[in-house]
Amino acid sequence: MSGGIEIAVEGIGIWGPGLTGWSASRDALRGTAEVDDTPTAKPAPPLLPVAERRRAPDTVLFAAQAAAEACAMSGRDPASLPCIFASMQGDVAITDTMCATLAQAPLELSPIKFHNSVHNAAVGYWTIATGCHAASTAVSAWTDSAGAGLLEAAVQALDGDCAVLLVIYDSMSVGPLRGPVPHDIGFASAFVLAPPARSKATLQLRLQTAPAQAATTARNAWAQAMLQRNASARVLPLLEAIAMDAPGELRIGAGSQQSLILQVRP
Amino acid sequence: MPLRGTGSILAGIPFAQVNRVPQVLPPLAVSHFTVACAAACGIDALTNALQTGSSGLRPNDFSSTALECWIGRVNAIDNVRVPDELTSWDCRNNRLAWLGLQQDGFLDAARALVARHGADRVALILGTSTASIGATEEAYRSVDAQGQFTAPYIAPMLHTPHSLVAFVQHVLGVQGPACTVATACSSSAKVFAQAERLIRHGLADAAIVGGVDTLCDSVLFGFNALQLVSPEPCRPFDARRRGISIGEAAGFAILQRASEAPRAPQLIGWGESSDAHHMSTPHPEGLGARLSIAAAMQRAGIDAGDVDYINLHGTATPKNDEVEAGVIASMFPAGTRASSSKGWTGHALGAAGIVEAAVSLIALQHGFVPGTLYCDEPDPVCGPQIATRNEDRALDVALSNSFGFGGNNCTLAFRRGAGA
Numbered sequence: 001m002s003g004g005i006e007i008a009v010e011g012i013g014i015w016g017p018g019l020t021g022w023s024a025s026r027d028a029l030r031g032t033a034e035v036d037d038t039p040t041a042k043p044a045p046p047l048l049p050v051a052e053r054r055r056a057p058d059t060v061l062f063a064a065q066a067a068a069e070a071c072a073m074s075g076r077d078p079a080s081l082p083c084i085f086a087s088m089q090g091d092v093a094i095t096d097t098m099c100a101t102l103a104q105a106p107l108e109l110s111p112i113k114f115h116n117s118v119h120n121a122a123v124g125y126w127t128i129a130t131g132c133h134a135a136s137t138a139v140s141a142w143t144d145s146a147g148a149g150l151l152e153a154a155v156q157a158l159d160g161d162c163a164v165l166l167v168i169y170d171s172m173s174v175g176p177l178r179g180p181v182p183h184d185i186g187f188a189s190a191f192v193l194a195p196p197a198r199s200k201a202t203l204q205l206r207l208q209t210a211p212a213q214a215a216t217t218a219r220n221a222w223a224q225a226m227l228q229r230n231a232s233a234r235v236l237p238l239l240e241a242i243a244m245d246a247p248g249e250l251r252i253g254a255g256s257q258q259s260l261i262l263q264v265r266p
Numbered sequence: 267m268p269l270r271g272t273g274s275i276l277a278g279i280p281f282a283q284v285n286r287v288p289q290v291l292p293p294l295a296v297s298h299f300t301v302a303c304a305a306a307c308g309i310d311a312l313t314n315a316l317q318t319g320s321s322g323l324r325p326n327d328f329s330s331t332a333l334e335c336w337i338g339r340v341n342a343i344d345n346v347r348v349p350d351e352l353t354s355w356d357c358r359n360n361r362l363a364w365l366g367l368q369q370d371g372f373l374d375a376a377r378a379l380v381a382r383h384g385a386d387r388v389a390l391i392l393g394t395s396t397a398s399i400g401a402t403e404e405a406y407r408s409v410d411a412q413g414q415f416t417a418p419y420i421a422p423m424l425h426t427p428h429s430l431v432a433f434v435q436h437v438l439g440v441q442g443p444a445c446t447v448a449t450a451c452s453s454s455a456k457v458f459a460q461a462e463r464l465i466r467h468g469l470a471d472a473a474i475v476g477g478v479d480t481l482c483d484s485v486l487f488g489f490n491a492l493q494l495v496s497p498e499p500c501r502p503f504d505a506r507r508r509g510i511s512i513g514e515a516a517g518f519a520i521l522q523r524a525s526e527a528p529r530a531p532q533l534i535g536w537g538e539s540s541d542a543h544h545m546s547t548p549h550p551e552g553l554g555a556r557l558s559i560a561a562a563m564q565r566a567g568i569d570a571g572d573v574d575y576i577n578l579h580g581t582a583t584p585k586n587d588e589v590e591a592g593v594i595a596s597m598f599p600a601g602t603r604a605s606s607s608k609g610w611t612g613h614a615l616g617a618a619g620i621v622e623a624a625v626s627l628i629a630l631q632h633g634f635v636p637g638t639l640y641c642d643e644p645d646p647v648c649g650p651q652i653a654t655r656n657e658d659r660a661l662d663v664a665l666s667n668s669f670g671f672g673g674n675n676c677t678l679a680f681r682r683g684a685g686a
């Protein structure tokens with residue numbers, strides 16, 4: 001893609017500490033409002049059935065909240081959107097419970113916990129809740145899962161010549177996994193992306209792959225601190241650039257050996 | 267073109283909402299492929315096992331606590347050590363990855379590919395369901411008095427779904443797009459679709475795809491909790507089937523533009539879909555399966571009558587096989603042959619897609635339909651397509667189905683190479 005991929009941004013969703021939705025977060029992302037970054041209450045995503053909300057793992061709630069917001073802003077029917085869900089670790093709390101149970105009493109492992117442990121649990125619940133029969137995937141690229149997901153989503157939008165839903169999420173870490181996975185907050189964001197020719201949205205991104213270079217740091221100190229606390233928050237410099245309503249360029253990791261150069265065109 | 271069996275079940279779902287009608291793809295060469303699984307390590311040995319009906323299943327001697335079931339265990343892992351400079355990545359899953367890379371000269375072929383195209387022009391897309399979670403389980407069994415991980419389990423990269431891709435990326439030095447696909451049992455089928463898109467849209471010139479999953483307590487006791495594990499060797503499509511036999515496997519393939527390996531077998535299509543029905547039970551009418559099969563045939567530019575062989579997901583759970591048999595019976599003519607190879611390999615979960623892609627390519631290249639091992643009394647729901655015994659037959663086009671938890675479906679389409 002010597003010329004890069006151009007993609008329209010039709011919808012955005014965000015859920016994290018002090019970041020309870022795109023509109024409510026824009027001033028903080030522009031640096032004109034404070035952020036209360038103590039962990040927030042669990043979201044109650046509107047598209048998940050109430051019973052599912054009660055028993056769903058945190059990752060499902062965070063991902064579905066951001067996804068529902070992005071879909072609503074785009075005006076697209078969620079059932080029509082191929083889904084790309086990117087997460088470094090999936091649900092750490094489920095992994096912790098499962099591994100602790102297996103170490104103590106493996107025959108007592110819960111069947112629900114087991115099927116919720118798959119990396120594609122969040123996208124599975126999302127497609128069930130929205131009646132989406134389109135392609136859905138769940139990817140990971142360690143701390144660069146956000147960039148890897150963005151690249152895959154842009155390629156799918158280009159390839160399908162249709163709008164797609166990208167969701168980037170990770171949960172708070174618990175138990176001994178806090179050592180290797182030091183996430184102390186949950187964070188999710190979502191984007192509805194479409195080929196410019198299929199979209200009325202004026203906000204566009206241009207993606208270009210490049211050899212790995214240091215990612216652009218966040219504009220705001222609170223955001224720079226947050227992206228150390230959850231790998232999925234590495235998308236914050238992009239959200240800040242979009243919130244500025246001005247042309248911008250930034251780099252984000254797409255893997256240990258590859259970066260994405262992103263041009264933001266409001 | 268109209269597709270048999272998709273009309274009524276798709277009524278009410280505008281096709282544009284499911285996917286735009288896909289364009290026919292330019293084929294990609296599958297210039298190299300290899301597998302290490304319970305039935306055999308290497309393609310020649312796997313071909314022989316398929317032709318002689320030699321199963322790799324055996325009574326469970328793996329889990330930390332006794333569990334009555336059969337498993338597809340790869341004996342050779344016990345003798346594998348990752349190279350000294352890679353010991354921080356050492357775990358059962360990466361040992362199996364290393365074992366797989368040694369088969370059929372794959373490691374040399376992959377390194378030559380990287381040298382020819384440039385490291386930044388080769389993508390690495392691998393699928394896994396549980397990656398190295400076996401190491402995380404071991405870490406939980408040996409936490410210290412403060413409840414923390416102890417050596418040798420401190421390395422963060424042992425505790426992430428991305429551990430496999432990170433390890434293989436390190437081994438091969440690839441610098442193009444590198445991504446883990448973790449959609450349960452469809453993972454290493456979907457890697458073909460993701461890599462094909464990357465190549466066609468110019469983000470890579472070639473791709474290394476595949477998948478690795480290893481036996482671990484999570485899957486043995488997890489599927490046991492769901493009452494999906496068979497106490498005897500799995501019997502796909504048999505009327506008396508009692509569930510799956512969990513296996514482990516590593517497999518890899520190289521995808522290149524067709525002109526670079528004109529005699530190689532080809533990836534000609536792929537289809538992906540979501541059931542939107544249940545996390546661990548298939549859609550009762552196989553809606554997602556029909557959509558992925560239909561989309562793969564559309565991208566391949568073929569009709570159901572062009573499909574000679576289908577390697578089925580065929581897990582031997584009562585529900586999967588009932589639904590999948592019904593889908594095949596309604597979508598394909600009686601002359602299409604279809605079978606499950608899980609009786610040889612066990613269900614390799616996230617590695618099932620690459621294992622069964624390899625079985626499909628072997629069938630095409632050698633001109634035989636593998637039967638369905640341990641299927642002695644086919645379920646009455648089976649149509650005439652289900653092959654229980656091996657059959658010699660020239661095959662040009664094969665499909666391979668992989669369906670996963672979350673209702674995640676993928677179908678691949680392959681064509682025989684001129685080199686056979």
